[in-house]
Amino acid sequence: MNGGKTLTRYLPPIVAAIAAAVSLLWFWASPNRGVRKVPKVMGHREGCLVCHLPMSGFEKAHDPNSIGCFSCHLGNPFTMNKSAAHKGMVLIPGNLDYASRTCGTSECHPLLSKNINTSLMASGRGLVSVDRYVFGETAFPNDDGHLSKLGDSPAQDHLRKLCASCHLAKPKTQPAPISQISRGGGCTACHLSYSPEASAALEEYKQTRKPPKTHPSLTIRVTKIHCFGCHSRSGRISTNYEGWHETRLSPHDVTENTRFRVLEDGRVFTRISPDIHFARGMECIDCHTWREAMGNGKQYFHEEEQVEISCEDCHPLRKPATLAPSKLEGIDQNIVKRREALGSLSNVVLTSKTKRPLLNVTVDIEGQLLVIGKNSGKVYHPKAPAAVCSNQIPGHRRLTCQSCHTPWAPSCIQCHTSYDKEGRAVDHVTGKQMKGRWIERRAEMFPRQPSLGVKVLDGKEKVDTFIPGMILTIDLNGYPDGSSKNQGKIFRRLYAPTSAHTTSEKGLECQSCHIDGVVMGLGEGLFSIKQDASSSQRVIFRSLFAKRDEDGLPQDAWTGLWSARAGMVSTRLGARPLSPTEQVRVLRVGVCLICHRADDKGIDKIYEDFELALGRLSPRCRLPDQLSVEPKTPGK
Amino acid sequence: MSHPPNESPSLMRRFFNSWSIILPLPGLLSHAAMFIVIGSGIALALAYDVNKPYDALQVMILSNPGATFIRGIHYWSSQFFLVLTGLHFADQLSRNGEREITPGSWLQLCLVVPTLIFLMISGFILKGDRSGILAREVLDGLLGVVPIGTSILKFLFLGSSHTLQVVYLHHVATATLVLLVLTLRHGERVWPEPRSIIYVLGFSMVLAAVFTPGLNAEASGVHVRGPWYFVGLQEILHWTSRPIWVVVLGMAGFVFLFVLPFVPKGCSRKIKCTILACLIVYLSLIVIGIFFRGTNWELIWPLANS
Numbered sequence: 001m002n003g004g005k006t007l008t009r010y011l012p013p014i015v016a017a018i019a020a021a022v023s024l025l026w027f028w029a030s031p032n033r034g035v036r037k038v039p040k041v042m043g044h045r046e047g048c049l050v051c052h053l054p055m056s057g058f059e060k061a062h063d064p065n066s067i068g069c070f071s072c073h074l075g076n077p078f079t080m081n082k083s084a085a086h087k088g089m090v091l092i093p094g095n096l097d098y099a100s101r102t103c104g105t106s107e108c109h110p111l112l113s114k115n116i117n118t119s120l121m122a123s124g125r126g127l128v129s130v131d132r133y134v135f136g137e138t139a140f141p142n143d144d145g146h147l148s149k150l151g152d153s154p155a156q157d158h159l160r161k162l163c164a165s166c167h168l169a170k171p172k173t174q175p176a177p178i179s180q181i182s183r184g185g186g187c188t189a190c191h192l193s194y195s196p197e198a199s200a201a202l203e204e205y206k207q208t209r210k211p212p213k214t215h216p217s218l219t220i221r222v223t224k225i226h227c228f229g230c231h232s233r234s235g236r237i238s239t240n241y242e243g244w245h246e247t248r249l250s251p252h253d254v255t256e257n258t259r260f261r262v263l264e265d266g267r268v269f270t271r272i273s274p275d276i277h278f279a280r281g282m283e284c285i286d287c288h289t290w291r292e293a294m295g296n297g298k299q300y301f302h303e304e305e306q307v308e309i310s311c312e313d314c315h316p317l318r319k320p321a322t323l324a325p326s327k328l329e330g331i332d333q334n335i336v337k338r339r340e341a342l343g344s345l346s347n348v349v350l351t352s353k354t355k356r357p358l359l360n361v362t363v364d365i366e367g368q369l370l371v372i373g374k375n376s377g378k379v380y381h382p383k384a385p386a387a388v389c390s391n392q393i394p395g396h397r398r399l400t401c402q403s404c405h406t407p408w409a410p411s412c413i414q415c416h417t418s419y420d421k422e423g424r425a426v427d428h429v430t431g432k433q434m435k436g437r438w439i440e441r442r443a444e445m446f447p448r449q450p451s452l453g454v455k456v457l458d459g460k461e462k463v464d465t466f467i468p469g470m471i472l473t474i475d476l477n478g479y480p481d482g483s484s485k486n487q488g489k490i491f492r493r494l495y496a497p498t499s500a501h502t503t504s505e506k507g508l509e510c511q512s513c514h515i516d517g518v519v520m521g522l523g524e525g526l527f528s529i530k531q532d533a534s535s536s537q538r539v540i541f542r543s544l545f546a547k548r549d550e551d552g553l554p555q556d557a558w559t560g561l562w563s564a565r566a567g568m569v570s571t572r573l574g575a576r577p578l579s580p581t582e583q584v585r586v587l588r589v590g591v592c593l594i595c596h597r598a599d600d601k602g603i604d605k606i607y608e609d610f611e612l613a614l615g616r617l618s619p620r621c622r623l624p625d626q627l628s629v630e631p632k633t634p635g636k
Numbered sequence: 637m638s639h640p641p642n643e644s645p646s647l648m649r650r651f652f653n654s655w656s657i658i659l660p661l662p663g664l665l666s667h668a669a670m671f672i673v674i675g676s677g678i679a680l681a682l683a684y685d686v687n688k689p690y691d692a693l694q695v696m697i698l699s700n701p702g703a704t705f706i707r708g709i710h711y712w713s714s715q716f717f718l719v720l721t722g723l724h725f726a727d728q729l730s731r732n733g734e735r736e737i738t739p740g741s742w743l744q745l746c747l748v749v750p751t752l753i754f755l756m757i758s759g760f761i762l763k764g765d766r767s768g769i770l771a772r773e774v775l776d777g778l779l780g781v782v783p784i785g786t787s788i789l790k791f792l793f794l795g796s797s798h799t800l801q802v803v804y805l806h807h808v809a810t811a812t813l814v815l816l817v818l819t820l821r822h823g824e825r826v827w828p829e830p831r832s833i834i835y836v837l838g839f840s841m842v843l844a845a846v847f848t849p850g851l852n853a854e855a856s857g858v859h860v861r862g863p864w865y866f867v868g869l870q871e872i873l874h875w876t877s878r879p880i881w882v883v884v885l886g887m888a889g890f891v892f893l894f895v896l897p898f899v900p901k902g903c904s905r906k907i908k909c910t911i912l913a914c915l916i917v918y919l920s921l922i923v924i925g926i927f928f929r930g931t932n933w934e935l936i937w938p939l940a941n942s
Binding site: 040 | 838
């Protein structure tokens, strides 16, 4: 018994003493204990730099000699033990899940990392609410929604499996150069730029696992390549801008031919006219501001609310408001410092919509407005608006610039969406393969002039460009939700406002709007004037496409001639096709244009007081009956 | 045995009876831990620079393994000291030990609690990192709600906000001396029992080698927690908009502890149960604070941040 007591008494301290000795030896034997000098950055030492310097590829602001590795990649800078140092590290610091701890710390970009969460590019708020509206899940297209926080209703499942990869809040999981198929990655989606050396270093790392010595740069030189991946889809503004129109061809159908372009995702595009700004060499960020892309802290529903620039900012009718660079604050001031090309400007123009600075637009001493390429430093001399724009010809006051300067936009007139419960698809929110998939079958897209419709902007009605956003049927019969509201077929005929990014230098001809079925929202077809038995004349419109059983309108139409559509007609609240009254107004000019061309000598006089001119019609001219009465409302 | 012969021992007494079979009593271990903390602290002071504490500790961790190891021992033995002192109190209170000493001695022992807490927190503040700075701010805020002599209290305990000189002075000298005076008088011995030293030092060394105490490197403070024993307080401060209640409750706890020997046994038992219940609640708050709080102290599921 005494032996047992002795054992109980002495064994534990002996074990403790041995364990202590072993741990002491183990501690001393741990790696990299021979380090004597550790670099200091951002007010602290960083063990990371002992192993990872030298590292090239950075611009000055993000040089690890200045900000270290930890500022972006986290981990533990206070250890020389590799696994301990890498614990808690983030591979893609720009991902918005942790951007507040990386890019957005108080020393770096706190405002941007906060604002970005309100940006539509991060949330896709409008996209979610419109999709739910179309599926009949919400009463309005203005609702809350976030592509990272989707539920499991049919519309949200539809978004999960087809759309939710295109937003900044989608985490990027593996380092890779930005390409046409890149998606998400928060800050890095736009601000990461791989040089050939950085790409080669990444490839070498993948094969050898040897730490790379060249890093991709973090830059404010955002190029069109960064925007292209996401913006070549849906409205396809990136491809439109460069003058490419999507076809239904497959890569095998096209040979090496400059008429066609095959994207990395296999889609084949054909060449149409590019946007004049692209033709002149301008990039996306030469027009768009950081506040539009990264948010200004306010929550918007749709893109047109978030966009703060307008054509008038660079093509003003009056002298624009300017600001001295010394009065710039915060991020604006930092950007000017970072961009060499903008450092010497004597003033910057303010946006007409929000009165915020356009850092690359200035007025020189001769009063000439100049636009400086943010990346290129190239100086552009925007043309003043044509006389026809500044004279504000009667009846055109509500028209936006792009109503006359958008020669084409991709228009898809038929889409059928159904659910295949046996299929499988990637859920873009979780990144996992899930059961059930959505099948979209669409018709050929036409590169045609957009329709004109009316939308409400800042409380005012504006005539703007629209495309058939959704002329579609949704077949929910396969969806595994037993509730009756999720069954059956849905038919929608909604047009969506578009900013097609196909701007033409010259405005469109008068007749291209005033007697064109597509522009008037009637669809492809031909107008004719027919005289009936009672010798009265009538305007007839023969549509090219057959009428749909669901609503009796031609396949591609937004509305019918002389008919008013109301209710669910657009993806925006308050937006609508031209009313019968407005159709009459348009066609009264249109029928004149058949004989009297817009460029005829002295024709302007007719339109200075059009009503007066109509009262003086010669016997040879006669208005069709439907157009002979001056419409009272609405619109001027 | 303090309980009547025909009454079965309480759960706590049974716990400490079992404890004593394999380990020295908590009081002996705590005594040993205190000496190890002081000894390792003296050694650590050689590598510490109060004028640039954060940098001194970074250099130490990254390039001075000896000092890092000693810092680890200092850290872990102090944690043992805190826990073992608590257990020693529980052990003594469960056997009504507070009634076996003079009121003056009991008051001294009660004063050990705030002194020890101050020593622990001041040690945490001396790290000089983001979490240390925040801990100092919290302490500053709590002293700020005391209605009288606020600025004097702040100056006495924390000194100027630009330097940790006063905090350092209290940590290595004033508070340590006070603790030694308060504790050594009531014990039977000055020097700790060798077996207890081996236990505490042994475990501290193992933990120092395996779990080297680090530093908080985050600059923004969105992901910063105080020391584990401080997290419950952070949780309370998160809920209340009146931090004065924290000070009032702390002082009430001290008063309740102090009056234990002077009230009838039945009442004393109720007070002890109340203190125990409060401790359990506080420990629960610590668990919530550590495992269920993420960035900006938002509620999260455990491991959600990982």
